[in-house]
Each structure stands twice: as structure tokens, then as C-alpha cells.
Amino acid sequence: MIHWLLRRSLQAVLTFLVVTVLLFVLMRLTPGDPLQRLAGDRQVSAAEAAALRRRFGIDQPITTQFRTFVTGALAGDLGVSIEHYPTRVSTLLVSRLPASLLLGGTVLVLTFGFGIALGALQAVRRGRRVDRWLTRVSLALYAMPSFWLGLVLAWFFGIRLQMLPVAQMHDPLFDPEATWLAGAGDVLRHLILPATTLTAVSLAAVMHYQRTALLEVLRLDFVLAARARGLPERQVLWRHAWRNALFPVVGLLGLWLPMLVTGSVFVEQVFNWPGLGHLAADAVGARDYPVILGTAMLVSAQVLLGGLLADLGYYALDPRVRRA
Amino acid sequence: MTPLLEVQDLRITFATAAGTSHPVDGVSFSLERGELLALVGESGCGKSLTALALLRLVPPPGRILPGSAIRLDGADVLALDTAALRGVRGRRIGMIFQDPMTSLNPVFTVADQISESVRAHQRVSQGAARARALELLQEVGIPDPVARLDQYPHQLSGGMRQRVMIAIALASEPELLIADEPTTALDVTVQAQILEVLDRLRTARGMAVLLITHDLGIVAGRADRVAVMYAGRLVEEARTAELFARPSHPYTRGLLASVPRIAGPVTRLTPIAGTVPPPTNWPTGCRFHPRCPAALPRCPADDPPALGVGRGHRMRCWLAESGGPA
Amino acid sequence: MTGSLWRLLARALTSPSGRLGTFVLALLTLFVIAGPWLLPDPAGMPDLLAGATPPGGWHLFGTDQLNRDILSRVVSGGRISLSVAGLAVTLAVTLGALVGGLAGFHGGWLDGVLMRVVDGALAIPRLFLLLLLVAVWEQIPLGALVLVLGATGWFATSRIVRGEVLRLREAEFVLAATALGAGPGRIILRHLLPNVAGPLLVAATLGVGDVILLEAGLSYLGVGVRPPTPSWGGMILDARPLLTTAPWASIFPGLAIVITVLAVNLIGDALRGALDPRNA
Numbered sequence: 001m002i003h004w005l006l007r008r009s010l011q012a013v014l015t016f017l018v019v020t021v022l023l024f025v026l027m028r029l030t031p032g033d034p035l036q037r038l039a040g041d042r043q044v045s046a047a048e049a050a051a052l053r054r055r056f057g058i059d060q061p062i063t064t065q066f067r068t069f070v071t072g073a074l075a076g077d078l079g080v081s082i083e084h085y086p087t088r089v090s091t092l093l094v095s096r097l098p099a100s101l102l103l104g105g106t107v108l109v110l111t112f113g114f115g116i117a118l119g120a121l122q123a124v125r126r127g128r129r130v131d132r133w134l135t136r137v138s139l140a141l142y143a144m145p146s147f148w149l150g151l152v153l154a155w156f157f158g159i160r161l162q163m164l165p166v167a168q169m170h171d172p173l174f175d176p177e178a179t180w181l182a183g184a185g186d187v188l189r190h191l192i193l194p195a196t197t198l199t200a201v202s203l204a205a206v207m208h209y210q211r212t213a214l215l216e217v218l219r220l221d222f223v224l225a226a227r228a229r230g231l232p233e234r235q236v237l238w239r240h241a242w243r244n245a246l247f248p249v250v251g252l253l254g255l256w257l258p259m260l261v262t263g264s265v266f267v268e269q270v271f272n273w274p275g276l277g278h279l280a281a282d283a284v285g286a287r288d289y290p291v292i293l294g295t296a297m298l299v300s301a302q303v304l305l306g307g308l309l310a311d312l313g314y315y316a317l318d319p320r321v322r323r324a
Numbered sequence: 325m326t327p328l329l330e331v332q333d334l335r336i337t338f339a340t341a342a343g344t345s346h347p348v349d350g351v352s353f354s355l356e357r358g359e360l361l362a363l364v365g366e367s368g369c370g371k372s373l374t375a376l377a378l379l380r381l382v383p384p385p386g387r388i389l390p391g392s393a394i395r396l397d398g399a400d401v402l403a404l405d406t407a408a409l410r411g412v413r414g415r416r417i418g419m420i421f422q423d424p425m426t427s428l429n430p431v432f433t434v435a436d437q438i439s440e441s442v443r444a445h446q447r448v449s450q451g452a453a454r455a456r457a458l459e460l461l462q463e464v465g466i467p468d469p470v471a472r473l474d475q476y477p478h479q480l481s482g483g484m485r486q487r488v489m490i491a492i493a494l495a496s497e498p499e500l501l502i503a504d505e506p507t508t509a510l511d512v513t514v515q516a517q518i519l520e521v522l523d524r525l526r527t528a529r530g531m532a533v534l535l536i537t538h539d540l541g542i543v544a545g546r547a548d549r550v551a552v553m554y555a556g557r558l559v560e561e562a563r564t565a566e567l568f569a570r571p572s573h574p575y576t577r578g579l580l581a582s583v584p585r586i587a588g589p590v591t592r593l594t595p596i597a598g599t600v601p602p603p604t605n606w607p608t609g610c611r612f613h614p615r616c617p618a619a620l621p622r623c624p625a626d627d628p629p630a631l632g633v634g635r636g637h638r639m640r641c642w643l644a645e646s647g648g649p650a
Numbered sequence: 651m652t653g654s655l656w657r658l659l660a661r662a663l664t665s666p667s668g669r670l671g672t673f674v675l676a677l678l679t680l681f682v683i684a685g686p687w688l689l690p691d692p693a694g695m696p697d698l699l700a701g702a703t704p705p706g707g708w709h710l711f712g713t714d715q716l717n718r719d720i721l722s723r724v725v726s727g728g729r730i731s732l733s734v735a736g737l738a739v740t741l742a743v744t745l746g747a748l749v750g751g752l753a754g755f756h757g758g759w760l761d762g763v764l765m766r767v768v769d770g771a772l773a774i775p776r777l778f779l780l781l782l783l784v785a786v787w788e789q790i791p792l793g794a795l796v797l798v799l800g801a802t803g804w805f806a807t808s809r810i811v812r813g814e815v816l817r818l819r820e821a822e823f824v825l826a827a828t829a830l831g832a833g834p835g836r837i838i839l840r841h842l843l844p845n846v847a848g849p850l851l852v853a854a855t856l857g858v859g860d861v862i863l864l865e866a867g868l869s870y871l872g873v874g875v876r877p878p879t880p881s882w883g884g885m886i887l888d889a890r891p892l893l894t895t896a897p898w899a900s901i902f903p904g905l906a907i908v909i910t911v912l913a914v915n916l917i918g919d920a921l922r923g924a925l926d927p928r929n930a
Binding site for chain 1: 766767769770771773774775776777778779781782783784785859863866867870871872873883886890893894897900901903904907908909911912915916
């Protein structure tokens with residue numbers, strides 16, 4: 001088991017190194033003078049230009065730049081932001097991480113919780129109205145741009161009905177003397193709309209996977225054999241069939257993370273939620289390269305970690321994998 | 325004494341895109357306690373569906389037509405409610421399937437699956453169920469049963485998996501065991517072993533067995549009676565020795581003739597002419613008439629009922645009226 | 651190759667959802683091509699004073715903050731979005747087929763290197779790759795946008811193609827062709843790729859939906875299609891300050907996206923179902 005874990009982790013680390021190389025190459029190969037981006041719109045004198053070059057390390061040969069980049073990245077140093085100079089990129093990332101984790105974690109639980117439940121329901125009631133309507137709704141949701149859905153929900157629940165807050169994580173007028181519980185409640189209220197938006201658009205994939213998987217398993221011989229033994233239908237469905245239908249969904253965890261990360265760039269921007277996605281969205285507008293690069297790296301690491309966890313899940317759940 | 329199992333006029337239909345098909349079209353037979361009846365036929369004759377019908381496991385869109393009767397010890401299986409039906413499945417009638425690899429759940433251990441069967445019908449503790457599982461594994465002759473308890477199906481060989489399936493089926497001491505092609509997926513040497521196990525258990529427990537197979541070879545010397553099925557019906561039924569000595573229905577004769585024999589001079593194989601008709605389009609009159617070498621003029625028009633040919637020997641063939649085939 | 655593709659399409663059209671998707675997409679394409687001739691000029695006569703008006707009368711979808719007819723803007727935006735998506739996906743699928751075919755057929759070190767790169771690229775969410783690339787331009791020209799979208803979309807396709815090529819490489823018809831003297835290029839083009847045409851078509855169709863959403867997202871962030879060229883995402887961006895007073899300005903462009911992507915996904919699903927040998 002340890003042996004497998006080590007091998008798999010090494011794979012992930014290697015892939016991450018490839019990611020680092022790719023991102024570096026992308027940065028350096030794109031047209032335009034890096035100096036121009038760093039200096040913004042101002043005119044710079046030769047001395048200032050030289051100083052800027054030295055500070056951002058562009059005066060070094062490319063191989064040195066790469067080495068500095070990689071060693072820096074592994075040590076957690078991702079350079080300095082241009083927009084928020086002189087704040088370090090890593091500081092910015094860390095400051096936004098909690099909000100992103102809160103949103104992302106909530107969406108993960110909601111998406112997989114509802115996705116698995118609804119997908120299984122569809123499989124068990126295959127062909128009936130519940131199944132057909134759930135498919136239609138989920139197809140429609142999957143086709144929606146996350147930012148648009150967010151705006152629509154914000155308009156409907158926030159403006160029309162005045163039911164929920166639509167901006168940021170806290171109410172700016174919130175009483176700072178209030179209890180911790182009340183503060184948490186306030187954050188939760190602000191969490192509702194962004195979390196619902198993100199869940200809605202990613203729900204479809206999980207539902208579809210679970211439905212397909214369970215339908216396939218229900219056709220297998222051992223399900224018939226279990227029924228023939230006189231096991232109650234509920235036991236046949238949930239203990240025998242569903243256990244086997246969970247595997248593809250576990251695998252989906254690895255594939256779904258990029259979807260979450262992409263969606264959060266837009267949703268956080270719409271709702272002004274102070275997470276990594278919003279940071280990336282702002283950085284694009286400001287052409288703040290180091291920040292975009294930093295978020296790209298962090299997000300890739302998350303995706304790789306997600307894949308690793310998914311494989312670990314397979315390993316834990318499926319005895320056939322363990323023997324390999 | 326009432327037979328253990330009585331099947332009368334069983335009919336199963338399937339509504340398909342190509343029309344309604346009648347894969348089982350009037351099957352009747354009975355089974356006494358402790359008896360081994362072999363149900364023999366080629367693929368597509370409806371024998372597996374007949375077996376599934378006994379437990380009401382016919383997969384949709386298949387339906388058992390009203391007018392069919394399946395009686396277990398006098399009680400109509402088709403009229404049972406869900407709870408009573410569950411009491412029959414596994415408890416009074418057990419079933420083992422053709423491919424043990426796909427019929428066992430890959431993510432549960434052997435012990436899990438046997439114990440589950442035990443506890444489905446009796447209130448016993450986990451520990452007691454596990455002990456019973458061990459007993460059953462010993463009964464079916466698995467080597468090193470203690471080690472096998474915590475293994476997964478993919479870790480066992482085909483023969484061992486089939487023994488596990490038998491153990492699971494026997495967990496609640498059923499009176500009837502349905503074995504649907506239990507040896508087809510196994511190697512020849514293993515086949516003999518499995519049949520041995522079934523034989524031994526049958527004698528030890530006084531259990532009736534309905535053995536479904538396409539292989540006449542495994543039937544001789546084992547079955548008490550044989551029923552031959554063709555195109556959704558039984559075409560001949562007799563005690564085993566009688567059937568092999570005096571096969572009367574042209575189809576049965578064709579089946580026996582097409583089995584290659586090692587002893588004796590090697591001549592060409594004699595297959596039965598033609599192919600099995602599709603269940604959506606049974607021939608009129610006697611269903612075998614298009615392929616029958618002894619067809620009479622009335623065969624395409626009149627469907628023969630089951631007629632007596634000897635003691636305990638019946639067949640659906642007009643030749644019975646003239647005292648059997650020439 | 652075209653024979654089997656037509657059969658695939660025909661089979662896909664037997665499913666009701668496939669028919670619906672095709673019908674809607676055909677209708678949309680019709681609107682988008684013919685629309686600009688029949689509707690008022692979307693860019694014409696911006697009137698700041700008149701402001702946004704709700705749907706009704708001449709303006710089926712209402713007008714935006716510059717009193718431009720939203721319906722015509724949606725239709726013009728459709729032209730851009732559909733063409734960008736179509737071109738980008740064609741580029742992506744071609745690249746994917748080439749790289750995948752090469753990796754699968756050649757094997758060895760080339761396959762190893764290429765697939766490592768693909769693994770890495772797949773770990774970076776496509777949006778972030780796009781953000782890095784488009785941030786270079788102040789105003790990205792449409793051509794460059796298509797290139798960038800295409801260049802970031804071939805990774806998964808290359809894996810599919812590679813898998814198929816690996817599987818078929820050892821097949822007998824390939825051995826036969828080699829025995830007859832066919833070179834690797836000919837084998838790849840004439841024998842291997844036609845077998846991949848089906849899955850490629852499915853990937854391409856579903857890819858169109860993805861690209862439409864991505865392009866809309868980029869335009870919404872201000873780094874995709876830039877004004878004055880109309881685009882659905884850009885319209886939603888412009889309408890953001892009007893959310894309280896003129897929500898229709900955001901709703902209609904979004905609905906256009908949803909309907910288009912839904913139609914394309916339905917077709918893609920129907921194609922995928924038609925590919926499945928179990929449905930044959």
C-alpha cells in the first residue's frame with residue numbers, strides 16, 4: 001500500500017514539474033516585452049529600466065531564470081505582484097485561500113451529495129417522469145455560463161426578492177461586537193448564492209455519471225443472483241449494486257476539480273467573494289502576470305492532488321485494485 | 325403425495341421492437357422431492373427463462389402470462405406477495421448460475437456473501453453466520469476453507485467460485501436447487517467435480533435439483549428424469565435410462581445422433597438440418613416439422629399434444645400414435 | 651470514412667434529443683446568417699439619453715443602455731461566437747488527431763515525451779491557460795483568440811486518438827497494409843484515422859459547447875472579444891451595471907448561450923450514443 005502511494009505521489013510530483021516548465025515557457029514565449037508589462041504605462045529611463053530588470057530578474061540568462069523560478073516555486077516563493085506591488089504573490093494567494101476553501105468545500109459536498117443521490121434516484125426510476133425531468137434540468141444547467149446563472153440568481157433572490165445578500169463574504173455594516181456564531185451565520189448567508197450557482201452547473205456531470213454507472217451495475221449477473229437469494233430489494237440495490245456503482249463517481253472527483261476552479265473564477269467575481277478565483281479575474285484585467293502565474297500553479301497543484309485522492313479512493317474501495 | 329414442484333402451462337412473452345415473442349409457450353412438468361430432473365435444450369429454447377420464472381425473476385419486458393401455474397408444495401408461487409416471495413427465494417428454492425465470476429459480487433469477501441445469505445432468512449449473529457459459512461465451504465469441498473473465507477472472488481479459480489456459489493445457495497437449506505448451466509463456463513475436469521458435489525449434497529440433504537443444460541453428456545448416469553425442450557415447449561420427457569435407450573422424438577434422436585462418439589468407427593457427424601426458429605415466429609403446427617426427417621402430412625397443420633409412449637415417457641409428436649418412430 | 655460518418659449521423663438523428671438539438675442548431679444558424687439582413691443594425695445610432703427599454707413592440711428583447719436593439723445584437727454576437735467556436739474546435743481536433751496519431755503510432759520515447767506534456771497540460775485548468783495567454787494583448791484580435799482557444803483544446807483529444815491508434819496498430823489490416831508496402835504516413839491517414847473519425851466527431855461537437863462557454867467567459871472578463879464587436883459574453887458584461895434597472899439586457903444574451911450550448915450538447919450526446927456498439 002505504501003509502495004503504491006509513494007509511486008503514485010511521485011507521478012503527481014513529476015507531472016507538477018512538467019506543469020511548472022509549461023507555465024514558465026508560456027510566460028517567456030508570449031510576445032511582448034516583459035518590461036513593458038512590468039512598467040505599466042509610464043515611460044522609464046534607462047537606469048530605471050535596468051533597475052527593474054535586475055529586480056525582476058529578467059536580466060539573467062533564461063536558464064538561470066528558470067532555475068530561480070523552479071527553486072522559488074518549490075520553496076513557495078512565487079515572486080511579487082505587479083498590481084499590488086510590493087506584496088508577494090504567495091502572500092496574496094494565502095490570504096485568499098480560506099475563502100476559496102470554504103466555497104469550494106461547500107460546493108464539493110453539495111455537488112457530490114446531491115449528484116450521487118439524484119443520479120441513483122434516476123437510475124432506480126429509469127424511464128419514468130422523475131428520470132426524464134431530472135435529465136432535462138441537469139442538461140439545461142450544464143449549458144449555463146456560471147457567471148450568467150450567478151447574475152440571474154443574484155437579480156432574482158437578491159434584488160427582486162431581497163432575500164439574500166449578493167456581495168462579498170460579510171455584511172460591511174455588521175456589528176463587530178457581535179458573537180462568533182452570529183458572524184458565522186452572516187458568512188453562511190453570503191455563501192448561499194455563490195455556492196448554489198457553482199453547485200448547479202457542476203451537478204449535471206455527477207448525476208449523469210452516477211446514473212449511468214448504477215444502470216450498468218443493475219444489469220450485471222450478481223444483482224440477479226442477489227435477488228435470487230431472497231435478499232430484500234433495498235439490500236440488493238444499495239449494498240450490492242450501488243457499492244459497485246460508486247467507483248466511476250470517485251474517479252469523477254479528479255476530473256471535476258478543474259470545473260470547480262474554472263467556475264469559481266467567474267462566480268467569485270460576480271458575487272465579489274474574496275477567493276482565489278476573484279484574485280485571478282482581477283489580475284487578468286490588470287495584466288498582473290506573476291499573480292496569474294501563481295494562481296495557475298496553485299490551481300494545478302490542487303487538480304493533481306484531487307486526482308491523487310481519487311486514486312486513493314479507488315484503492316480503498318475496490319479490492320480488485322489492491323491486488324495490482 | 326403432491327409433487328414438490330408443479331409447473332402447468334407456463335407461458336412467457338416479451339414485447340420487442342420486432343413483435344411479440346413467446347420464448348416459453350406452454351411448459352408443463354413436475355418434480356418430486358429429492359429428484360434430479362434435467363432440462364435439456366439448445367440455446368434459445370427457453371430453458372433459462374423457465375428457471376427464472378420459478379423464482380419470478382423474469383427480466384422486464386418479459387411477462388409471465390396469466391393462465392400459467394407454478395406450484396411449490398401446492399402453493400401458487402405466482403400469487404405470492406413480496407414478503408412471501410422473498411421467503412421462497414433462497415430459502416425454499418436456491419439457484420446457481422452459469423458464470424460464477426459475474427454472479428458473485430466482486431467487492432465482498434466469500435464470508436460476507438455466504439453470511440449475508442444465511443442472515444437473510446434466519447436471525448443469527450455475525451459470528452454464527454460466519455461459522456455456518458465455514459461449514460458450508462467444507463461441505464462443498466473447498467480446500468483450505470478457512471483461508472478462503474476472507475478472500476475475494478477474483479482471487480479464486482473458476483471451480484472454487486462455483487463451489488462458493490453452491491455454498492451460498494445452500495445456506496438456508498432449500499428443498500429445491502435450480503442449477504442453470506452450472507458447468508458450462510468451467511473446464512471439463514472441473515465440470516465433473518462440480519457435478520459430484522451436487523450429487524453428494526443432493527443425497528445428503530434429500531434436495532431436489534432442476535439441472536438445466538445443453539449438454540446431454542452430463543445428464544446420463546446422474547439425472548432421474550430428463551425433459552427435452554425445443555422452441556419454447558417440452559417435446560419429450562422420460563426416465564433417463566428410458567430416454568437414452570428409446571429416444572422417441574425426432575429432435576431427441578437428432579440430438580443424440582449428433583453427439584460424436586469416440587468408441588466405434590468414426591463416421592461423419594450428423595447434425596440436425598435447419599436452424600432453430602426465432603421466438604417471434606414459431607412454425608405452425610408442430611414446431612419441429614421444418615427440420616424433421618420423419619414429418620407426417622398432418623404435422624405442419626396440427627400441433628401435437630403430449631402423448632404417452634411408454635411408462636412415464638411422453639412426447640409431443642404424432643408418431644406416438646403409430647407406436648413410436650420406425 | 652465519410653460513409654461511416656454519414657451512418658453515424660443518421661443513427662444519431664433517430665434519437666429524439668438528437669433531432670431536437672439538430673433542429674435548434676439549424677434554426678440558430680439560420681437566424682445568425684440571415685438575421686443581420688432582416689434586423690436593425692445592432693451598432694447603429696447609440697442613444698445614451700433614451701437608455702434601456704424593456705422588451706416589447708419593435709424591440710423583442712428590449713434595448714440596452716445605449717438603446718441598441720438587443721435581439722439584433724444577440725444575433726450578431728451569435729455570428730461571432732459560433733464562428734469562433736467552430737474554427738477553434740476544428741483547430742483543436744486537428745492538432746489532437748495529429749499529436750495523438752503520431753504518439754500512438756510511433757510509440758517509444760516520442761510517445762513518452764508527448765504524453766508527459768499532455769498530462770501536465772491537462773492538470774492546468776483550460777481557463778487559466780487562456781488567461782495567461784490572452785493577458786498578453788491589450789485587445790486580442792479575433793484570429794489570435796481562435797488560435798489560442800484551439801491551441802488549448804487538443805490535449806484530451808490527443809489521448810483519445812492515441813488510445814485508438816495503439817489499439818488498431820496491431821490489427822491485421824494494418825499488418826496487411828504494411829506488407830503491401832504502405833508507409834507510416836499513408837497507414838495513419840488512410841487506415842487508422844478513419845476509425846477514429848467517430849469519437850473525434852463526438853469530441854468536436856461537445857468541444858464546441860465548451861468553447862462557446864469559455865469564449866463567453868473571457869468576453870465577460872473583458873479579455874475575449876472586445877467591443878465594438880458584439881459577443882454574448884461582452885453583452886452580459888456591459889449589462890452588469892444595469893442589473894437592477896434593466897435585467898433583460900443580461901438575461902437574453904445568456905439565454906442565447908444556454909440554448910446554443912444545450913443544442914450542441916444534445917447532438918454530441920446523440921452522436922455518442924450512436925457510436926456505442928451496444929446500440930448497433
